[in-house]
Amino acid sequence: MTGNGAQASLLRASRVKKWEPVFWLLAFAVPVVMPSEALIVNEIAIVALFAVSLDLVLGYSGIVSLGHAAFFGLGAYTAALFCKHVSPDPHMGLLVSMGAAAVLGFAASFTVLRGSDLTRLMVTLGLALILLELANKFDDITGGTDGIQGLVFSPVLGKFEFDLAGRVASYYSLAVLLALFIIARRIVHSPFGATLEAIRDNRLRAMAIGIPVHARLIAVYTIAAAMAGAAGALFTQTSGFSSLDVFEFHRSADLMLMLVVGGTGWLYGGVVGAIVFKLLQDFLSSQTPQYWSFWLGLFLVVLVLVGRDRLLKPWTWFKR
Amino acid sequence: MSGITKDIVLSAQGLVKRFGGIVATNNVTLDLRRGARHALIGPNGAGKTTLVNLLTGVLAPTSGRIVLEGEDITRLAPHKRVQRGMVRTFQISQLFASMTPLETLALVVSQHRGLGANLWQPLGARADVVQRCEELLRQFHLVEAMDVRTEHLAYGKRRLLEIAIALACEPRVLLLDEPVAGVPAGEREELLQTVAALPADVSVLLIEHDMDLVFSFADRMTVLVNGGVLVEGTPDEIARNDEVKAVYLGHDAGNEVAHG
Amino acid sequence: MLTILFDGIAYGMLLFILAVGLAVTMGLMNFINLAHGAFAMVGGYITVLLMQRAGVPFIVCLPIAFVGTALLGAIAERTLYRPLYRRPHLDQVLFSIGLVLMSVAAVDYFVGSTQQILQLPDWLKGRTEIGEGAWTLGMGHYRLFIIAVCALVTVLLQWVLSRTRFGSRLRASVDDQRVAAGMGINVNVVFLSTFAVGSGLAGLGGALGSEVLGLDPTFPLKYMIYFLIVVAVGGTSSITGPLLAALLLGIADVAGKYYIPKMGAFIVYTLMIAILLWRPQGLFVRQGGKA
Numbered sequence: 032m033t034g035n036g037a038q039a040s041l042l043r044a045s046r047v048k049k050w051e052p053v054f055w056l057l058a059f060a061v062p063v064v065m066p067s068e069a070l071i072v073n074e075i076a077i078v079a080l081f082a083v084s085l086d087l088v089l090g091y092s093g094i095v096s097l098g099h100a101a102f103f104g105l106g107a108y109t110a111a112l113f114c115k116h117v118s119p120d121p122h123m124g125l126l127v128s129m130g131a132a133a134v135l136g137f138a139a140s141f142t143v144l145r146g147s148d149l150t151r152l153m154v155t156l157g158l159a160l161i162l163l164e165l166a167n168k169f170d171d172i173t174g175g176t177d178g179i180q181g182l183v184f185s186p187v188l189g190k191f192e193f194d195l196a197g198r199v200a201s202y203y204s205l206a207v208l209l210a211l212f213i214i215a216r217r218i219v220h221s222p223f224g225a226t227l228e229a230i231r232d233n234r235l236r237a238m239a240i241g242i243p244v245h246a247r248l249i250a251v252y253t254i255a256a257a258m259a260g261a262a263g264a265l266f267t268q269t270s271g272f273s274s275l276d277v278f279e280f281h282r283s284a285d286l287m288l289m290l291v292v293g294g295t296g297w298l299y300g301g302v303v304g305a306i307v308f309k310l311l312q313d314f315l316s317s318q319t320p321q322y323w324s325f326w327l328g329l330f331l332v333v334l335v336l337v338g339r340d341r342l343l344k345p346w347t348w349f350k351r
Numbered sequence: 352m353s354g355i356t357k358d359i360v361l362s363a364q365g366l367v368k369r370f371g372g373i374v375a376t377n378n379v380t381l382d383l384r385r386g387a388r389h390a391l392i393g394p395n396g397a398g399k400t401t402l403v404n405l406l407t408g409v410l411a412p413t414s415g416r417i418v419l420e421g422e423d424i425t426r427l428a429p430h431k432r433v434q435r436g437m438v439r440t441f442q443i444s445q446l447f448a449s450m451t452p453l454e455t456l457a458l459v460v461s462q463h464r465g466l467g468a469n470l471w472q473p474l475g476a477r478a479d480v481v482q483r484c485e486e487l488l489r490q491f492h493l494v495e496a497m498d499v500r501t502e503h504l505a506y507g508k509r510r511l512l513e514i515a516i517a518l519a520c521e522p523r524v525l526l527l528d529e530p531v532a533g534v535p536a537g538e539r540e541e542l543l544q545t546v547a548a549l550p551a552d553v554s555v556l557l558i559e560h561d562m563d564l565v566f567s568f569a570d571r572m573t574v575l576v577n578g579g580v581l582v583e584g585t586p587d588e589i590a591r592n593d594e595v596k597a598v599y600l601g602h603d604a605g606n607e608v609a610h611g
Numbered sequence: 612m613l614t615i616l617f618d619g620i621a622y623g624m625l626l627f628i629l630a631v632g633l634a635v636t637m638g639l640m641n642f643i644n645l646a647h648g649a650f651a652m653v654g655g656y657i658t659v660l661l662m663q664r665a666g667v668p669f670i671v672c673l674p675i676a677f678v679g680t681a682l683l684g685a686i687a688e689r690t691l692y693r694p695l696y697r698r699p700h701l702d703q704v705l706f707s708i709g710l711v712l713m714s715v716a717a718v719d720y721f722v723g724s725t726q727q728i729l730q731l732p733d734w735l736k737g738r739t740e741i742g743e744g745a746w747t748l749g750m751g752h753y754r755l756f757i758i759a760v761c762a763l764v765t766v767l768l769q770w771v772l773s774r775t776r777f778g779s780r781l782r783a784s785v786d787d788q789r790v791a792a793g794m795g796i797n798v799n800v801v802f803l804s805t806f807a808v809g810s811g812l813a814g815l816g817g818a819l820g821s822e823v824l825g826l827d828p829t830f831p832l833k834y835m836i837y838f839l840i841v842v843a844v845g846g847t848s849s850i851t852g853p854l855l856a857a858l859l860l861g862i863a864d865v866a867g868k869y870y871i872p873k874m875g876a877f878i879v880y881t882l883m884i885a886i887l888l889w890r891p892q893g894l895f896v897r898q899g900g901k902a
Contacts, residue, residue: 037485040498041457041475095701142884146891148700149643153843154887156836157880164877222461223470229447229458236445239407240459240520241433242467250468280832284708291705296449325716331709335702336694 045220055209062201070197075309076204077265082289082301083208083215084258089287090295091219092251093231095148097283098159101139102132102256104277105162106263111179111273112172119185121268125207128264129257136256140249156280163278178274182267193269200269207265211258216298218254227251228296288331358385360554361437361524366405366415368398368578375401376412377579383524383554390557390565390586393575394598399558400442402575403526407439408432419524436523442532442558444513446501452512453497456484459519483519490548491515492541507538514545525549527557531564566590574598613748615866621754623861624761625823627854629816629834630841631768632809638847639785639805642692643700645707647813647838648831649714654680654814655821655830656718659727669732673760673818680814685807692806693799711831719828726827757819764812768850781805785848837864840883846892 058076062069085099109128118124142154166173173179186192191199218224229237230244238244267273276282285308293304315323361383368376375398383389391399404410406417408429417425424432447455457474460483461467475481488494491511496504501512514530531542543564549555559565565572565586572589574581576598582589589595633647654676661667661675691710695703735753742748772778783791784801792798817830824834837860845856860879867878 037453037488037497038475038478038481040453041481042473045473045475089701095704097704142888146887149637149839149843150887150891152643152700152704153839154884156839157884160836161877161880161884164874164880168873168877217473218470220473221470222458222466222472222474223468225450225454225458225474226462226467228450229455232447232449233445235409236441236447236516238409238429239433239439239441239445240516241430241462243428243430247467287701287705287708291701322716322720324712325720328709328712328714328716331705332691332713335698335706335709336691 045217059202059205062198062205066196066198069201071309071313073197073201073204073269075305076201076208077262077269078286078289078309079302079305080204080208080211080265081259081262082286082293082305083212083298084255084262084301085286085290086295086298086301087215087219087227087251087255087258089290090297090300091224091231092227092248094143094248094252095151096143096155097152097280097287098155098157099255099259099286100278100280100282101155101159101162102136102259103263103266103282104159104166105135106132106260107267107273107277108166108173108179108263109260110264110267111182114182114184114267115179119183121184121187121203124184124268125261125264129260132260132263133253133257136253136260137249139256140252143252144245144248156283159278159280159283163275166275166278174274176275178272178276180272182271182273184268184271193271197269204265204269207261211261212298212302215258219298223247223250288327291334359383360385360387360420361406361556362416362418363402363406364416364418366402366417367413368401368405368410369413375578376405377577379415379575379578379580381573381580381583383556384571385554386551387554388557388568388570389555390559390569390572391575392559392562392565392572392589393581397575398578399575400528401578403439403528403556403558406526407437433520436521437526438517438520438522438524439526440513440517440528440530442528444509446509446512446516448502449500451498451500452488452493452504452508452515453484455501455512456487456515456519457481459516460484460487463520487515487519490518491545505538507534507541510534510538510542511545514542518549522553525553525555527555527559529558529560531559531561613742613746614750615869616862617748617750618754619862619865620858621751621757621861622823622865623858624758624765625816625820626837626841626861627857628761628764629813629820630838630857631850631853632806632812633838634842634845634847634850634853635781635785636806636809637842639781640692640696640802642696643703643707644692645704645835645839646710646714646831647707647810648835649711650680650684650810650813651817651820651834652714652718652826652828652830653683654811654817655826656722656727656817657814658818659729659821659826660722662730669729669735673815676818677811677815680817681807681811683814684810685803687810688803688806693802711835715828715831722828724828726825727821729822729826731822753822757823760819764815765850765854772850777801777804837879840879844883844886 058072061072081099081103084102085096088094088096088099106128109131110124113124113127139158142158143151146154167175170176184193187199187203193199226237226242226247229240229242230247234244263277266277289304289308290301291304292307293300293302312323315326319326359382363379363381366376366379367374379402391402393399401410405412408427412425415425416423419432419435419437422435424435450458454474457480460480461469461474461477464480466477466480488497491514493508493511493515496508501509504512510530514527517525527546530546531539534542547568557565557568569586571583572586573583574589574595581594581598582592584592629651633644636642636644657676657679658669658672661672662669667675695706731753735756737752738749739752740747740749772782780791780796780801783794783796784798788798817826824830840860841853841857844860845853863882864876864879867874871878
């Protein structure tokens with residue numbers, strides 16, 4: 032065994048696979064090739080970014096969070112308020128929203144460091160509910176149930192105005208998604224990322240090899256919050272409004288489902304899950320608009336009973 | 352107590368641990384000399400693992416002091432003790448199920464060399480880290496298994512990895528908690544060889560039930576019974592000690608003391 | 612103020628009956644069951660439908676709601692839940708969310724989404740007032756009834772747990788499943804009956820509480836957080852923990868909504884987070900005990 036064997040093996044994970052550029056090229060091609068689908072591409076890109084941010088926390092660090100919508104929502108409202116009161120520049124707005132979400136993420140990270148899965152579930156859920164309540168009560172700022180509407184943003188990069196067909200929006204979202212995805216990708220393949228996986232797999236041993244567990248979790252939670260905030264900002268900026276819906280529990284629940292379908296712990300899981308979920312949702316809501324949540328529920332139940340890792344291998348479904 | 356003549360690298364002074372009404376650790380004082388091969392023995396339930404947990408900071412003592420290289424670490428967080436050179440292995444292997452031995456060691460070495468907070472470079476980018484991993488893989492006979500996910504490793508290999516991880520932390524003080532526990536006879540030899548080949552400047556505290564290993568390895572022994580120190584001395588002294596014999600023969604009908 | 616305390620206690624006791632099943636199954640099976648609220652909803656709908664469509668008196672509906680929901684719980688445990696006990700918590704969360712979504716949609720489909728109005732029997736309407744001025748204690752008869760029934764159930768539960776053989780089997784299984792099985796305790800039977808009774812109690816709570824809490828298909832989602840708070844704060848190693856947590860929660864919620872209406876539920880959530888930060892294993896768990 033030569034020296035190259037070990038190093039090559041380690042680097043294999045971080046090397047860009049051949050299919051990856053193809054995948055992204057295809058993604059960027061869709062709004063041009065199928066202009067009528069630009070709007071849904073935009074939605075998928077936003078939700079994929081949201082899912083990737085949760086994967087950092089859930090898939091790579093093992094923190095079960097049911098309230099990730101808190102950061103999405105904060106990003107969304109920050110972007111809305113920034114546009115309304117400070118400047119319609121989408122880029123500044125995006126950065127400010129990420130910053131706000133990061134601050135909340137940093138503060139909230141201290142609540143998920145200790146306790147059982149149930150405690151963490153409760154605390155994360157609680158945070159999202161608190162923000163929902165606050166947004167509801169302070170309706171002079173947030174517009175209450177109506178939300179903040181009719182926002183107009185300046186053109187992207189000074190040149191590309193947001194069009195009704197959603198083409199500029201979809202490219203804007205795809206670009207932000209790709210940029211943050213690349214960052215996330217480097218993070219998970221770095222030594223830092225490896226320490227996160229160690230914390231997830233065996234926190235006791237992680238401590239016993241000198242990893243400062245709390246510091247690492249605080250860091251990843253803050254980063255993930257910033258990314259979720261970016262997704263929220265994109266949501267507001269590409270749709271022109273922000274409402275209480277951004278904090279709703281179903282957002283966090285849908286997100287978990289996406290990540291689980293796509294697979295946790297490999298980043299593309301969030302993207303794949305987002306694509307599958309959104310397309311499925313589109314299809315099912317047009318078929319049974321009222322009861323699509325029933326089919327979603329059934330899908331979840333079957334998914335778990337069959338086994339998450341066996342979902343993509345139909346030949347294992349009936350083995351015991 | 353004072354380290355002037357004997358260069359004590361780790362010292363537990365009057366350690367007491369109470370859980371409600373139970374005294375798990377009863378006023379234990381133990382000095383580990385530099386370069387020692389010190390064994391900690393005692394019947395099941397004597398509190399050996401509890402003592403290791405106290406030394407490593409997993410448990411906080413009810414009273415008492417722990418001094419490492421002259422520094423009082425009684426209140427120091429567990430991961431900081433590791434950073435100061437005190438490393439342990441676990442009786443039941445505590446590994447990272449989804450990572451391969453190579454990835455695990457790369458992680459540990461990176462963390463130890465201060466790269467743990469590096470967000471940007473890929474894990475295998477540093478040649479010196481990779482080199483150290485290869486050394487450890489060779490030393491612990493894990494080369495063929497280096498790309499196998501830990502959850503799929505054979506038990507003996509897992510035990511080897513368990514110790515390799517500890518060594519990857521470049522320990523100055525190594526606490527081995529029953530390293531050959533449950534290892535099938537065929538794989539014990541590998542493990543025993545690596546334990547015997549540990550660097551001479553590493554101070555080792557070994558907890559073991561296997562008396563063959565203990566008597567061939569240790570230059571000093573402490574006997575723990577019911578959470579307290581019964582006696583301490585050289586292996587010869589311990590083997591001849593009547594109280595120790597009573598504890599073991601009274602307990603287990605002598606099969607633990609059997610050594611050929 | 613005393614009235615608020617009284618209302619808070621009534622609300623708290625109701626929450627306890629609703630949540631105690633969840634606490635015990637969490638402690639026993641280590642299963643996070645977010646669908647617990649769905650069983651409560653079933654109990655409520657059984658009651659409402661029986662009263663509206665079959666003219667069954669309210670008081671008779673209560674035991675029927677209990678038994679019906681308990682049966683449903685038993686079937687669900689045997690077929691759906693049992694294979695999932697050893698799964699990671701994430702899987703359990705997803706599974707139970709799926710169940711909730713299905714039950715919510717099903718109820719919406721069969722019964723409709725409007726809130727169901729429960730007609731209380733005459734003898735439960737009305738109110739008694741004691742004292743005067745600031746110290747008036749206004750006791751709605753219905754709330755008195757709730758307190759009475761819940762107190763009775765609590766006493767019964769405590770008696771079963773500490774005095775009967777089933778109770779000791781249950782406690783043994785909670786403490787250490789493997790040892791209990793090794794001692795010849797049929798753990799499967801203990802799980803099944805505990806789950807059934809827990810669900811039945813939720814159903815009873817749903818029936819009792821429909822008038823107070825409002826009954827529509829979103830019930831499980833609306834109130835799930837409250838049940839989880841009771842369990843997380845009260846711990847799962849006893850029933851007095853959840854009882855105290857439920858009372859605390861009930862009083863805090865009623866008082867909060869009355870005195871600071873603008874903040875409302877915000878107080879409850881913040882209190883919960885603060886408590887869980889201070890004692891991650893729950894407020895009433897004994898030191899070193901299993902949470």
